[in-house]
Amino acid sequence: MNRERSTFLQTLLAALPLLLMGCGAQGPDWRTLQPVSDFGRLGADVYDDLIWWTLGILVVVELLLLYALLRYRSARSESEVPSQVHGFTALEIAWTLVPAAILFFIAIPTVRTIFELQGAPPSEDALEITVVGHQWWWEFQYPELGFVTANELHVPVGRTANLTLSSADVIHSFWIPQIGGKRDLNPGSENRLWFTPTEVGEYYGQCAELCGTSHANMRMRVFVDDSATFAEWAAAMQAPAIPDSAGAMTFLISGCAACHTIAGTPAQGKVGPDLTNVGRRTTLASSLIPNTPEHMAGWLRSPDSVKPGALMPDLNLDEQRVNELVRFLEGLR
Amino acid sequence: MSVRAMTAPGHESLYSGGMRSWLTTVDHKRIGVLYGISALFYFVVGGVEALIIRLQLASADGTVVGADTFNQLFTMHGTTMVFLVLMPLSAALFNYMIPLMIGARDVAFPRLNAFSFWTFLFGSLLLNLSFLVGNPPDAGWFGYANLTSKQYNPGMGIDFWLLSVQIMGIASIASAVNFTVTILNMRAHGMSLMRMPLFVWMALIVQVLMLLAFPPITVAFIYLMFDRFFGTHFYIPDAGGTPILWQHLFWIFGHPEVYILILPSFGVVSEVLPTFSRKPLFGAPFMIFSGILIGFLGFGVWSHHMFTTGLGAVADTAFSLATMLIAIPTGVKIFNWIATLWGGHIHFKTPLYFAVGMVGLFIIGGLSGIMHASPPVDIQQHDTYFVVAHLHYVFFGGTVFGLFAGIYYWWPKITGRMIGEGLGKLHFWLMFIGMNLTFFPMHFLGMDGMPRRIYTYAADLGWERWNLIATVGAFVIAVSVLVFFVNAVRSVRAGEPAGGDPWDGATLEWTMSSPPPEYNFAIVPVVNSARPFWLHKFGPTRDISTRTREEGTPPQPDTPPERIDLPSPSGWPILAALGLSLVGGGALVGLWLVLVGVAVLVFGVYRWAFQPLERLGHPTFGPAPGGGR
């Protein structure tokens, strides 16, 4: 009995610091706690608060439980009976009120932050961006700047971005952990989300609401650029590369134009991503693969094996056609 | 100790009889066993699904299964564990124990009880039939519209899912009506509401939640069925419908469902901790009212599952605060459990291990739940592995550990035999370690940005280490379940006879033999205390709350002094259940099969309605001529 009991308790006791160590050692790397925007910072502040509150309560309550087990183990004969305490009202009221008080301290910042996060964007001169979710890729429209791109969002550091979110098919959820919390893209209605990026860099994001076969592959990148880089990028997007006409013809006769738009060509399809300046993107196929000629060729040969369920059909292109298309598309920059 | 020796020898004959006797049984104890075996079978099925999921995620860019198969696996895993494992496993304990604990001969409607079980079983078979036709559902157990619409999900998987869950919903409502009435109306003399064991109280709250929570999901399913079968547009945005309607209806059901799954475990722990610390439950009235409050508040918090949907700041605030309120009665329960152990003489038996494990693990799930109550935090945690961690600490750490505490606690009562302590503790430790290895790292993954329901992830994200550890943990859990089955088989084959009262229990079920006789109580007991058998064994002097000179409830005699009539077995409930399931399954085949189902259902119900409960040759016991079996 004694041996069993002590292993039981020792293991439990050992587990606790291990878990805490896990938190301590890993904490600094966790994306959701490393915000790079004011929006993410507001949430992370409450998050930090709550982590300490809950860890504190966890330790106290688990230690109480362990202490009770340790202290009141039975060493007596089975038929002996301890004092039959049925309750102690004052104590019970106390442990009703104390949690209530703690919740009060959690509720205050929570409510304040809810209204901050869902209020109007903090700046008048926000960059308007419309995000449309598709199975399984992201469409980013810059209505003020007059261009559309896909899967790679560029925003200038220090300027608020004001996102209008909706979906072309099923529900998706826009989430870049380091930028902040997610918000759903609902078909048939619009949601809003603003954030002001505070650190230049490239950040990872992906769809957070199950949206079908390739939900796991609906990824994106956010590039927070300094103002000069962003201006340069926007200018390039506004003045698209002049496509070479032979390549454009290949693009058209291969059937790509049924779904894709390339500014400055007759290709004006709206089903798939806008490929204007696709050569400037760092990744392809909703950020699944790097934008290299080899990967581009693989994607064109068999979209489904890169992104299962992809709505882009396998056009059974021969090798020569694939090479022409790759050269053409990579040249769009 | 002398008290224990007095109890009658077990009535193993309870389980004798051929296949036919099991198909037509109306005995709550046998139906409880049927529920238990079905649930444990599906526990293995859902567990295997989980293991494949974990294998796929053990490393980045996993290739064990493809995208579609993965989506099917987690959909079936969730649906199976919720509707085919945790609910029926609770139902098994409710069925077997509630009549014994309130001093009743059976439930209020024995044949309706059989109907509930068979309807559940046929519904669960229909769901798993989707594997055989190669098209299991793949839109998650929560099946958010409009991913479930014909346009985006043309296969039959969603149809299997929506029809089978509706059929099982009917079983749940029938069972909830039955047990609500049983608990309210079939109590032995003196068993007032405040003397009812906590397990029965939690069961009553669960029944009420099922009664009120299943209709909204039924309506949600009806709309989905009409959208898919008849071309309506309830969830179709192009025609003005909104997919968010599904979310509301689903979570108005879904959040009470959380309490439907956890409260039975709360009830078990509230029985096990007092028995093994040899003290009464600390603050029983607080425990009862906090349970009621949890159930009541459970209906007002559904939108905390929708903080990312975009309902607006005011709605988010209201649902956030309501959710935080639930932490208060839940905290009361935890503290009262600890106070129950406090000052006791704690005996470290396997049921206590699981009960303590449940408390310790549920605290973690409860605390991460408080984090979700805060929308600014939740929008970072929602649909990530943090939530997967949270819900498994609640449903695995909370419900599964609690229900295993119940299984080990009542195993001797049900089987008449003790179950191995050594293997039981090995089971506990493996499960405890495996569970923490599997689910604790998921907190870290969620905080690092790993979403749920993804079949693959890139290697450069830094998620491989914790995923691999989680997978190892899942296999440790699998081994622990294997240990349980070995232990169970050994106990049934060669376990030591348990006697009526192996744990020195306080409540009515321990006053009878193990297993109990068909008629439960030879003499319907008279109850003067919340711990009637304890009062009998130890007297009122040490029982400070009783302050009474009244007698406790003595052990049951071997044979009934008066004649006892029991209801006859009936084949009509299973026929009606079959008809109902044919109506559902027929919708996938053709109208003719639906009509056959309706005919079978109506025929079964009419024969059932006009069949007397006790017919010629019904089981009788006691001194009357021709008594006994």
Next chain:
Amino acid sequence: MDSHATTFGVPSRKMAMWVFIASECMFFGSLIATYLSYEGKSLVGPTPEEILNIPLTSVSTFVLLMSSLAMVLALDAVQTGDRRLARLWLGAVIVLGGLFLGGQVYEFNHFYHEGLTLQQNLFGATFFVLTGFHGAHVTVGVIWMVTLLVMSLRGRLGPERSLDVEVAGLYWHFVDVVWIVIFTVVYLIQ
């Protein structure tokens, strides 16, 4: 097991019907809530204002109300052992319930020809599903009443079986009350 003494002194079957009615409240509550939340959200006609016939439905509402009265009288007749009156009033419940259903069939048919179908718009979908499920409940009730009438005709519905009628009556009244709510929400408040 009604024969056994019950804790509350209420027959278990009666309590079960009350409990079931609580559940049904949530069922119809969800249907009605959906109807309300989709009110005015249809993208195309016909709209409720264009198509609902309040006078006709008022008549069928009155018919259903009267059936509840007949139900009360039928129960009274069974309890007092007056078989002739019991049959008469049970027959009246069946006829009035049947009339209500006939009115609903006429209404559905009429709407269908006016272009309102399940698929036409959200009003059609929510209207037909809500009133259709109510109609299905009435149909079950009528079948139940026919069963009781046949029992009575075979002389098997004496005062000792009055609980059978009482439980059926509870169901019938509930379905009636639900209709009052639906009539108010769908027809009167537009």
